[in-house]
Amino acid sequence: MLIILDEFALNMNFTNENILSDSALERVYLHSRHSYPEECCGFILNDGVKECENVQNKLHKLDPFKYPRTARTAFTFSFEDLLFLDRSFNSNNPVRIIYHSHPDLGAYFSDEDRNHAIIDGEPIYPVKHLVIDVQSTRIGCAKLFKFVNGDYQLVKLFDGKEI
């Protein structure tokens, strides 16, 4: 199920991280498939997964000039979910990973993702990002990115699944 990118992971000392259980990954995969062909988003915490609402379609409908993308190619967390995220860092159950899916586009940390995750060379939130490659009949794979040396870099690759 889990493939560790050995050399990179060893160099970066990521092999001891046990931050994503099989059951959490399964829930994230199901969320991605149920949301297909639109992007989904959510949080992985110490004790589980919080599926969130992608409000991109609402924003697009409200103001298509300001928000030209729909949920087919973009995601935005709701205010309530952002408040949850923000406050989680002062709790004993902080968000560890922000996840979102890329329908039919592959799992990669896009420039758009990067622009919304980094300010002045620092991560906006102290989290890793998981990007899921979701296709019409299956999950292609998922990739975990961690902020290292000024950018989000791939640290783990997870196999896909028929789901």
Added chain:
Amino acid sequence: MVTINIPKVLQKLTNYQEIIETKGSTIDEALNNLCESYENLKAHIYYPNGIVKSHILLAVNGNQVGSETVLNEGDSIDIIIAAAGGYS
């Protein structure tokens, strides 16, 4: 007085203060007072035309509000940065 909670990523611009007390009868006034004290914050919160940036969300006592919102003594303001993304 009201308090403003600064997002962690911007705290280096406020001498690493997380909560700042300031004056203001509206959110906008309070934010402007904040930016007068910490000038480098302004470019992160406002567009050059004085409008709050679209990825900056504001809350008072946990409820999302606009920058015109009238404040009461003791209100707590959250500055929350939107999390978003998509393919490119």
